[in-house]
Amino acid sequence: MTPPVLTLSGITKTFPGVRALHNVSLELFAGQVTALIGENGAGKSTLVKVMTGIYQPDAGEITIAGKPVTLPTAHAAFEAGVTAIHQETVLFDELTVAENIYLGHAPRNRFGMIDWRKMRAEAKETLDSMAAGIDADIKLKELGIAKKHLVAVARALSIDAQIVIMDEPTAALSQKEIEELYVLIELLKQDGKAILFISHKFDEIYRIADRFTVFRDGEMVGTGLIKDTTQNQIVQMMVGRSVDHIFPARNAVIGDTVFEAKGLSHPTEFDDISFAVRKGEILGFYGLVGAGRSEVMQAVFGMTQPSSGTMSLDGQTIAPKSAADAVEAGIVYVPEERGKQGVITGQPIFQNVSLPSLKKTSSNGFLRAAQEFDLARTYTERLDLRASSLSQNVSTLSGGNQQKVVIAKWLATHPKVIILDEPTKGIDIGSKAAVHGFMGELVEQGLSVIMVTSELPEVLGMADRIVVMREGRIIATLDNKGLKPETLVRLAAGIAEEEAA
Amino acid sequence: MNRLLKHREIFLAMAILLVLVLVTARFPRFAAPGNLLTIFNDTSILMMLALGQMTVILTRSIDLSMAANLALTGMIVAMVNAAFPGVPIPLLIGGCVVVGGALGAFNGILVWKLNIPPIVVTLGTLTIYRGLIFVISGGAWVNADQMSPDFVALQRGVFLGLPVLSWFAIVVAMLFWLLMTRTPLGRSLYAIGVNPTASVYTGIDVGRTKFLAFTIAGAVSGLAGYLWISRYVIASTEVASGYELTIIAACVIGGVSIAGGIGTVAGALLGAIFLGVINNALPVINISPFWQMAISGAAILLAVVLNARGERRHGRVILRAGV
Incomplete structure (x- = not known):
């Protein structure tokens, strides 16, 4: 059997209070699609970020084509031949398709200027080879999401990436577009690319993947060939956790x-x-x-x-x-993104808690600090909030304590x-x-x-x-x-x- | 964070003192109480306008039309006074606040209901308000001899040792301090500046809050319209031309963050006073007007750099606490 193109071994990544990846390994093979499967929070996104140089692993080794590498920056990952296609493609709406494909590695003429004619011609060639049916000269914003994915793939081809990561590429696509994407993945396979395919959808995984790796709670719990494994077995691996x-x-x-x-x-x-x-x-x-x-x-x-x-x-x-x-x-709502939607960072705890109840804690239209503090104290104590004082800035609290601030804020409105x-x-x-x-x-x-x-x-x-x-x-x-x-x-x-x- | 803000204001107060000391070293009379009170009085209008502008900037918006609003309201009140000298002055002042507030509310409505970026809205209304001055005045000036004696005299009166104009600034500053620290609206202004998304989820109407901020800034501009015209005793189409940038400069120097959510009444006042001191001090020590502009500009950049440093330090605190 041919050796893997990319090997991750013993990768560990810890965030404050959360162990995102623990001693994880993964192998990708040329011309094969490996599906990465796991619940939300299993560590898939973190792994992608490690592979694309956005996060640095705390421990472990990355090997590409037999040689150990480090990926200190996103650019290093790009140079090493790793490219990722995300759910929401990271491309530039106001640039043309050709510019998007060649951004950062555009062909130059002998004066060091961008060789537009050559760039357009090569972009057209790449797109035609994919049968994409996209005009290289139009602006990216005129394309739908599916076509944007194709542009991202063309970009991957143009930099000769050997490893292509697809992070839920079908999430926003229609059935017809998904079929077109499958054809393209076949093309990439024939071209000898190693593909990591992240999806929640089992029909897709069984349709196009050759291998699978299952993550659970930041650990790798199983790996194997799709053709030897039933869907039930994979589901078992996903959920069979220790209590x-x-x-x-x-x-x-x-x-x-x-x-x-x-x-x-x-x-x-x-x-x-x-x-x-x-x-x-x-x-x-x-x-x-x-x-x-x-x-x-x-x-x-x-x-x-x-x-x-x-x-x-x-x-x-x-x-x-x-x-x-x-x-x-x-009716009150504690939103998913605490930082963005929940707390007002930069303001003290008591002001965060009293914000929706200010009518109650003020008289004649003027705030009364004593009432605000009482209200905040009552509800934060019930939640066992850990803070040195209620005047402490919420941004200095841990995620769990911030969540308590948001919940305390709502309880104070008697929902x-x-x-x-x-x-x-x-x-x-x-x-x-x-x-x-x-x-x-x-x-x-x-x-x-x-x-x-x-x-x-x-x-x-x-x-x-x-x-x-x-x-x-x-x-x-x-x-x-x-x-x-x-x-x-x-x-x-x-x-x-x-x-x- | 609070300590940092206070620190910034102390820093600014010290910078003002430093300028005073340097100038006084050469011209001892500069720091005489009488002269300092004159500087304060000269800066009163700018202080009020800076507070109005801060209200808007806190909500991540900006009001470029304040000076135009001032000039239009000023022209209206001057023409009313010229045509009907019998109208009592308090009524005229009240009228200025209402007209200015309405002009500000027009900005606010466009920002709130049509969701147009504030910089575009107020750039448009700046031009409209300036144009309206031509329309109502036909390009003619209202001169000192057309204004009634009371109209001109009011702000020059002295009460408890201070000119009435200074008292206007003091009362307005106190009202703003109450607004910012003691009312739900003040709290909302800061909240939507720091985190608009979370504010929506908390049940704050972001658009309405911005509307109110623009209305307040407009009302202050209107009041300043009367004070400006009666101080300089001339109403023309060119009144306070370009002054919107001075107002914004006072805010920025005073530590009001253009990104919204950060700023204090004391900071905005000190920012205005700093500009007032610079503008009074530099001619005294024979520095050319060109250098005055350059020094004001340098002060703005310095203030922005200091603010940016403050923000960065703030960022590090999050990380340390997270570990």
């Missing part, structure tokens, strides 16, 4: 329906979404990234307006036009329904347990919790019922009793139920 986390037992009394959505639809994001959450209940929303869960929640929170469908809270019809409306009605979008993403184990424990307390106090999560143990450990979404639609609503993780993965990924062996 590293005890979820709190809950004794909330589940009451009447508090919030109900009926037939919510949006022209492009989701269709016919109906669900209800009851008093004291945790309703889990499970699905792959991009399944439309956050988009539904944003509609519930008034950030976007659904084109049809109705919502009701405590039997009253509501139609929030803005986040302020939703908060007023009693009826609290939506948690990936509440424990990227925070350390200890803070995870605290957030989970707190979710248990919330429902005991009679709140309704909607938890959007992509983590299987979390949804299975915490939710009373689970809504599974795929491609903007609800696939199933399940009672969380004796559910097997495999069932959820199959529903979310769209794998047909197979004969149980």
